[in-house]
Amino acid sequence: MSQPTTTKVYTAEPQLNHATALFAAMWRDLLSSRELAWRLLVRNISAMYRQTIFGYVWAFLPPLATSATFLFLKAGGVMDPGELAIPYPAYLLISTSLWALFADSVAAPLRLVATSRMMLIKINFPREALILASIGEVLFNFCIRFTIIFGAMLWFQIVPPSTVFLVPLGLLSLLLLGIMVGVLLTPIGLLFQDVSKVMPMLLNFWMLLTPVVYIGSNEGIRGELMRWNPVSPVLTVTRDWLTTGHTELLTPFLVISALALLLLFFGWLIYRIAMPHIIARLGG
Amino acid sequence: MSQDKPAGEVLVQAEHASKIFCRDLKKSLFYGVQDIACEFLGIKRASDPFAPPAEDGSDLRKKEFWASRDISFELRRGECLGLIGHNGAGKTTLLKMLNGLIKPDRGRIMMKGRVGALIALGAGFNPILTGRENIYVNGSVLGLSKSEIDAKFDDIVDFSGIPEFIDSPVQNYSSGMQVRLGFAIASSLSPDILLIDEVLAVGDFAFRNKCLKRIKEYLQEGGSAIFVSHNMAQVQSICTSCLYLDHGQIKMAGDTVNCINAYNEDLLGANEKSGTKTTNPDIELTSKITGRDGGPLRCLEPAQLTIEIDAAKDLPTCYASLVIFNLEQSQRLATITSEASKQTYPLKHGRTVITAELDNFNFMAGRYAIRTNLMETESGTRIANKGAETTPDYFNVDLSDNALDCQHQSLGDLLKFEAQWK
Numbered sequence: 001m002s003q004p005t006t007t008k009v010y011t012a013e014p015q016l017n018h019a020t021a022l023f024a025a026m027w028r029d030l031l032s033s034r035e036l037a038w039r040l041l042v043r044n045i046s047a048m049y050r051q052t053i054f055g056y057v058w059a060f061l062p063p064l065a066t067s068a069t070f071l072f073l074k075a076g077g078v079m080d081p082g083e084l085a086i087p088y089p090a091y092l093l094i095s096t097s098l099w100a101l102f103a104d105s106v107a108a109p110l111r112l113v114a115t116s117r118m119m120l121i122k123i124n125f126p127r128e129a130l131i132l133a134s135i136g137e138v139l140f141n142f143c144i145r146f147t148i149i150f151g152a153m154l155w156f157q158i159v160p161p162s163t164v165f166l167v168p169l170g171l172l173s174l175l176l177l178g179i180m181v182g183v184l185l186t187p188i189g190l191l192f193q194d195v196s197k198v199m200p201m202l203l204n205f206w207m208l209l210t211p212v213v214y215i216g217s218n219e220g221i222r223g224e225l226m227r228w229n230p231v232s233p234v235l236t237v238t239r240d241w242l243t244t245g246h247t248e249l250l251t252p253f254l255v256i257s258a259l260a261l262l263l264l265f266f267g268w269l270i271y272r273i274a275m276p277h278i279i280a281r282l283g284g
Numbered sequence: 285m286s287q288d289k290p291a292g293e294v295l296v297q298a299e300h301a302s303k304i305f306c307r308d309l310k311k312s313l314f315y316g317v318q319d320i321a322c323e324f325l326g327i328k329r330a331s332d333p334f335a336p337p338a339e340d341g342s343d344l345r346k347k348e349f350w351a352s353r354d355i356s357f358e359l360r361r362g363e364c365l366g367l368i369g370h371n372g373a374g375k376t377t378l379l380k381m382l383n384g385l386i387k388p389d390r391g392r393i394m395m396k397g398r399v400g401a402l403i404a405l406g407a408g409f410n411p412i413l414t415g416r417e418n419i420y421v422n423g424s425v426l427g428l429s430k431s432e433i434d435a436k437f438d439d440i441v442d443f444s445g446i447p448e449f450i451d452s453p454v455q456n457y458s459s460g461m462q463v464r465l466g467f468a469i470a471s472s473l474s475p476d477i478l479l480i481d482e483v484l485a486v487g488d489f490a491f492r493n494k495c496l497k498r499i500k501e502y503l504q505e506g507g508s509a510i511f512v513s514h515n516m517a518q519v520q521s522i523c524t525s526c527l528y529l530d531h532g533q534i535k536m537a538g539d540t541v542n543c544i545n546a547y548n549e550d551l552l553g554a555n556e557k558s559g560t561k562t563t564n565p566d567i568e569l570t571s572k573i574t575g576r577d578g579g580p581l582r583c584l585e586p587a588q589l590t591i592e593i594d595a596a597k598d599l600p601t602c603y604a605s606l607v608i609f610n611l612e613q614s615q616r617l618a619t620i621t622s623e624a625s626k627q628t629y630p631l632k633h634g635r636t637v638i639t640a641e642l643d644n645f646n647f648m649a650g651r652y653a654i655r656t657n658l659m660e661t662e663s664g665t666r667i668a669n670k671g672a673e674t675t676p677d678y679f680n681v682d683l684s685d686n687a688l689d690c691q692h693q694s695l696g697d698l699l700k701f702e703a704q705w706k
Contacts, residue, residue, distance in 0.1 A: 010384055010393040012333035014323045039424040047412045122403050124384045125425050187320060191313045274320040276387040279380075280305070281316040 029126035037132035059144040063096035082215035093152040105178025108134035110189040161245025170238025173257040183267035187274035292361035300391035305351040353532040364509040366523030374532035397476025411455035444468035478509040517693035564668035566596040573679040587645035591638040599631040
């Protein structure tokens with residue numbers, strides 16, 4: 001029998017009354033959840049496509065389908081993508097792949113936490129593991145999808161500029177932004193299923209407010225919305241680093257990334273504090 | 285807690301632990317959002333979060349109730365605390381608080397050391413993955429590292445007793461096989477505090493026996509456990525002390541046998557209100573099986589059978605017969621009938637009391653149901669039945685303090701016989 005090393009005390013007091021202890025516990029749990037997160041990730045990835053015929057093709061399909069749709073719309077003269085520095089198909093393939101990284105990051109935390117419901121209400125394990133595992137899943141899917149970007153650049157002979165080594169930073173920022181939104185939505189999404197129902201619609205609409213399938217004008221309400229859309233600068237900067245090498249939105253990119261990091265911490269804090277309350281409400 | 289044992293180290297301490305639940309789902313979800321917001325903003329809901337709940341319910345919002353109320357106890361190394369009570373008495377709520385899954389709304393809980401919970405066997409099993417893969421996933425969910433699992437892997441497979449299925453997907457497992465694997469994984473954690481909730485209700489006898497043995501070994505090695513079960517024999521054979529919970533509160537604490545007897549008596553009391561109706565509107569009756577002087581009944585001691593009949597008019601002469609069933613009335617166990625000795629009873633208008641004496645009552649401790657039949661002597665036709673379509677009568681056989689009996693009963697024994705071994 002091992003000697004007791006940890007003593008846990010549960011009371012009705014707000015956990016933030018002992019903020020230092022709470023932050024220490026969060027850090028400790030984050031570290032100790034790595035192995036579990038890895039296990040969950042391996043489990044999810046190996047189970048994800050096991051019962052499908054097309055397997056990993058499903059990771060490619062959403063951005064390809066979106067690209068095809070908009071190519072079709074443009075060919076029909078329904079829409080005008082605006083002035084582009086690279087051929088439109090390449091623009092579409094690269095942008096939709098980047099968008100998919102963001103959209104996936106928004107949806108993944110809630111999806112994974114919700115499917116782990118039975119585990120959550122019956123077993124006490126570091127809850128951080130689920131968030132880490134969802135990040136891993138997003139990254140795994142993106143790695144598969146990166147071949148689309150690579151293929152598009154090769155096919156359309158786009159020579160990467162010297163800024164290409166900054167691209168991982170851009171991808172990280174997109175991931176951070178998405179995970180931040182996802183983690184903030186997770187507690188409320190666990191209590192009310194409305195959140196997961198509205199999510200696909202919201203993300204579709206959000207994509208049209210981001211320069212993914214067209215550049216769009218900066219006028220009117222739409223222009224305002226696009227200006228205040230935090231994903232636009234992050235996605236644009238990443239794409240610029242990848243294709244043209246010069247970007248005008250570096251400052252907003254940095255500000256938004258920093259804010260996202262800060263908000264992610266808040267999201268984590270709320271997620272942790274909320275979990276016992278949510279489990280009490282979801283019952284057994 | 286038991287006073288006669290050397291005081292071990294206190295591993296679990298609960299002081300006034302209380303939890304509020306809500307009856308209405310929509311309100312419950314809304315309160316949940318409120319509670320999260322309050323906690324995040326550091327707003328206390330109660331002026332003193334360590335005080336016991338107010339008697340008048342002034343701490344509650346609309347539709348809320350105390351699912352667990354003012355629970356205080358201590359658990360030391362080597363001890364096992366049994367939690368008994370009716371469904372909804374707050375046993376699982378208390379376990380969830382002890383496990384840290386939910387926060388108490390009042391009071392304080394201290395848990396010292398590693399906590400293992402046999403609450404959800406197979407929670408986290410992914411049906412598509414194989415048993416082998418699931419051992420690694422589940423092991424790490426329960427806090428084992430990869431090298432620890434590697435070291436225990438053969439043990440786990442061995443204990444589960446299903447090595448030939450270890451590489452097939454868990455979705456092909458029967459529920460019994462999933463329980464086997466789940467128990468094997470969870471019990472390999474060797475925690476300081478083990479929480480066990482009703483997990484031994486499934487699986488076959490041999491496996492249940494193996495599990496009980498494993499838990500006992502664990503307690504001897506200095507672990508401590510909190511055990512929830514509706515099987516009183518299992519509770520008696522494992523637990524060193526007991527909490528009898530009712531409507532979220534402690535109704536009785538301390539000696540296991542006292543708590544179990546109190547719990548059984550309450551069950552009997554609740555059933556006694558069930559009435560005296562039979563299938564014949566002219567006849568009402570009550571059957572009892574008690575000790576010889578009407579006192580408590582024990583296994584292998586003399587017993588007395590009493591049928592009190594109220595007849596609204598004169599009825600033909602009849603035989604009386606009692607059929608004993610298990611509590612759920614799913615299994616017929618024995619028949620005691622006056623037809624065997626051709627003893628008949630005339631039923632006159634008014635009250636008739638029929639009694640019989642039994643030498644050695646072979647049923648072991650527990651609670652049984654009785655169906656009573658009155659049959660016409662001449663034709664053998666039934667004139668009244670109580671228990672098949674109307675509510676039956678019940679009786680209790682009190683617990684024996686014989687450890688061996690207890691062990692046999694926890695494995696499912698119902699009867700005991702005296703033997704002169706030569």
